[in-house]
Amino acid sequence: MWSVATAIEVTGHYFAPPVDHLRSLGSLTVRLAALVIIILGEGLNGITGTLRFAATSVGFNSRCVALVLCTGVVVYLTFYLYFEGTRPRISKNRRSLWICLHLPYMLSVILLMEGLKNILLYTILYNSIVYSITQFLGLLEMAATGTTYNEMVAALDETMPPFLTKIGFSWDDGWREVNRAAFAAANGTEADILTVITGEMYRLLMNMTVQIVKQFESEDQSPAAELAILQYLHNDTVVHIDAADGANSNLPEFVKVLAAILEPQVQGVRWISVLAGGTLIFLALINVTQSWPKDRYAWGSALSRFLNGTILLMLVFMNIGSGDFGSLHPNGAIWAWLDSFWALPTLAFSLLGQAIVDQILLVLAVRSAKRALKRTYEPSMLDSLRDSKDHAHDPSQPSGASLATTYPPAPATGEHGNSWSIWQPTHVPLTQQQSGYVHNTVVGHQDSYGFVAPPPPPSLPFQSTSFQATGGTGIPPGGVVTPSRPR
Structure with a gap:
């Protein structure tokens, strides 16, 4: 039904595309980012539920802590790599392809979060089962060192209850079943009695395993x-296969039951x-589609993700020849x-390596951009006109003049008797107030672009007021002019 509805929608848009004024001009970047956050949040919620079982499991050790940390690294870097490569701007021609690529990406993220939950559950459950079986068999070997049957029972009564209490299993109930089966086979030979006791101990171990699995599962x-x-606990023929070889048995039937229990995970x-x-592959395609790489560093990030x-995709070839989990293929x-x-x-190491590669490429890209910017604005010693080219609005300088040239007042007195050789405008800074002619000096790079306007000429005899020549610029005579420099 979903495929039919999708086909109808695509056909309708193909034959009757929406008019331009009905199309949305907004961006789906924020909505898709929110959807990715929701997916990661739901996946993280399921993983934290598994952590609750893991923290109270039997045999929880530093290895389990490392597995939990690796799971957290995978979840965080999945979040980081998506949002680190997300940019709000995108070409209209690529928008449809960019949105379509989010469908397989989000589907992969959903299944990845579910797979992380299952693999964390499986590894910690497997660790608990292996720890319990090893501990149980070790306690049996310690008790078997006793010279008599009563010494063995006394050793088991001392060591088994504290261990089984952690699992939530009663040693008294389990040992009662072992004694009942031993009394039922009392008329047989000593080898038959030993086989029966061994089989009952394996059944006791199976009950312990089932109890451990129940601690991790809320469903049936x-x-x-x-x-x-049920076959292993009540069919004597099945358990007799494991007990036939005694302590040297590989427990083939027990392993089959264990495989059936762990197969769903x-x-x-x-x-x-x-x-x-x-x-990672779809994320690389999303980044390339969203913004075509402009330099080798952007290409390096996309290609490294792909x-x-x-490489991770090629690990699927390990399934070749492995068979089903229940078959326990040796290879x-x-x-x-x-x-x-x-x-x-x-x-975790794969995603962490990808994040490190992205950071290295980012640092190299920033350094390359800074070097390019520095080369663009660095003045050239071979081009004397470079400064005027870069700053078109700088005031023109006469040939051979200093970059800090000012216009001093004339040292002599005018011909009409107006003495203004020592005249200085009141608003000129002290550093620029000097008498006499200013000789040209060679200075370094121009730091200040201000200059002092020349003083007014002397008044003519027939003028009632002095003439103020401004040249149409509105600059008062003797004023300090600092032109704005373009940026």
Whole structure:
């Protein structure tokens, strides 16, 4: 139905495009940015729910803390890389393509957030199960060092209750089931009794595992997982396969049940590298479409994001030959990668490296722009007219004159008896007040562009008032003139 509605909408716009005055002139940048924030917020909300289970899980250690930090780095850098490359201006011809590229990008972000939640849940749950099994088997080996059966039971009663209390499991109830099965097989041989006790201990371990999984899940388990658990707990034939080899058994049936329990979390995790790579690839396309790179640094950022996403995308080839999670293929590269706890650090280091590359390119771009600006405005010693070219409105200078030339008053007395050789306007600064002629001196670069207007000429005998020559500029005689310099 959605595809039909979309096809009708596209067809309608193709045959009857909206008129220009009905088109919106606003930008979708703010709306798309808000939508990305909402998507990241919802994903972060789901991840924090997993953290609540992780903090109270059995075997929570520094490795789990590192996984949580890597998850936070991935979420933050996904947010940072999008908004660091977002610009409000965009060409109208590319606006439609830019908006369309947001659809696969946002879809990748949604699935990436869900995959991060599942992989964090899987890794911490797997860590708790491995820790519990290792601790349980270690306590059994310590108790087996006793010389008699009563010494072994006393050692188990001392060590098991504190450990199982953390899981929320009762040692008394579990040991009661073991004793009941042992009494039922009392008429058999010693080897049969030992096999029965070993099988019951494995069932006790299965109950512990189910209790650990319940601490992480609020929903019911899958029907396949429930059936596998019931088969292992109540079918003696199934548990006898694990107990046949005693302590040297690889627990094939136990591992199958464990795979059925963990399969819902791990199936989406195997494709998380595709989702992380897709976010970087579509983000690079969005940046290029939004604003065509103008220099090699912008191209370097876009190409590095595309290359980084392609490398993450190629990790999907680890699924080749790995089989399903329940088959436990011995050469499954994807399962070895997930079980090694390096899946989240791989994603975090990839995005962190991309952020570092972007910052380095940004610093280089700023330095290059500063050098170019400095070369543009730096005066050339080979061009004596460079300063006048750069500043067209500077006052003209006579040849050989100083850049700081002033117009001093004449030292002699006028022919009509007007003595004004020592006359100085009251508003001229003291640094410019001097008597006599001013000789030309060579100075450095011009720092001040002010000059003093020449004094008025002497009045003629037939003039009733002195003539004030301004040259049509309105500059009072003897005034200080500082022309504005263009910027």
